[in-house]
Amino acid sequence: MSVLVDKSTKLVCQGLTGKSGSFHANQMLEYGTNLIGGVSPGKGGTNWKANSGDEKPIWNTVKEAVAAGANASVVFVPPPFAADAILESIEAGIKLIVTITEWIPVKDMLEVKHALKYNDAVLIGPNCPGIITPGECKIGIMPGFIHKPGTVGVVSRSGTMTYEAVNQTTQVGLGQSTCIGIGGDPVKGLDFIDCLKLFQDDPNTKQILMLGEIGGDSEERACEFIKNHVTKPVAGFIAGTHAPEGKRLGHAGAIVQGSCGTAKAKLEAMASAGITIAENTNDLGNAVLRASGK
Secondary structure, three states: OOOOOOOOOOEEEEOOOOHHHHHHHHHHHHHOOOEEEEEOOOOOOOEEEOOOOOEEEEEOOHHHHHHOOOOEEEEOOOHHHHHHHHHHHHHHOOOEEEEOOOOOOHHHHHHHHHHHOOOOOEEEOOOOOEEEEOOOEEEEOOOHHHOOEEEEEEEEOOHHHHHHHHHHHHHOOOOEEEEEEOOOOOOOOOOHHHHHHHHHHOOOOOEEEEEEEOOOOHHHHHHHHHHHHOOOOEEEEEEOOOOOOOOOOOOOOOOOEOOEOOHHHHHHHHHHOOOEEOOOOOOHHHHHHHHOOO
C-alpha cells in the first residue's frame, strides 16, 4: 500500500520540453517513474528523447495524454501560465496534479481552488518538491537516492526540510511509506489535514512526521485533527522558532499576524495534541523513534 502514487501511476509532464521539465523528467525516469510522455502546445506529434535514449511522445493537450492512459500530471509550466495548465488537467480528468512551479499569482490559484471544489482531482503544490513513494514512484524534484521504503509518512511545508527528515528516518532504519511536500504558498492544494487523513488510513504507514513552520494556522488546525482523529504515533517540528518577532520567512504563506502563526502557538498546539516534538533539525529521525516508543 501507499499514498496517492505507486507503480501503477502513469505520469504526463506538462512543460516537458522546457529546461526544468526536461531535467527533472530524466530524474523521474531514472528513478523508475512511469512517465508516458509530455504536453507542450504546438509541439504535438513530436518526441522527447530522454538521457537513456528512450523517446516519449509529446501531445498538444492533456486530454490527448489522458486518452493515452495518463492519470497523473506534473506541472513545470512558467508562472503566468501554470494555473491554466492545472485547470486543463482538472478538466481532462487527471486525478493527481503535482505543481512544482513557484510564483504563481494568488488570484490564479484562487480560480484553481474553486475548480477543485467541483472535481475529484487532488492537487499537490504549487511551489513544492512533490510526492514520492520510495521504490515505486517519484513525482517532483526530490533526490530519490535518500529515500528508503519503510513506515514513516512524511508531510512538510518545506522542501529542504523534507529531504533532511527523509535522510534521518532512513538513517535510523525506519524508511518512508510516502513523502508529500505540500509547499509554502498561502493558496495551495493538499494541506496537513488532508495528508494526515491519508496516512491515518494507510496500513503501511506506522508513524507520521509533520514538518511545519511559522506563519498561518495550518499546523494548529492539524494538531486539533490529530488530537481527535489520528491514532498513530506523530512526531513534529516547527521551523522558524528563533526568527525575530514579526519576521517573514521565504515562503509566501509564512506570515505571522499577531499571536496567530507564531512558533510558540504551534509548539503549544503540538504538545497539546501529544505530538513528540523534535528539539532541532538534527533530531527529526530520533523524534520519530521516541514517538514510536523505541
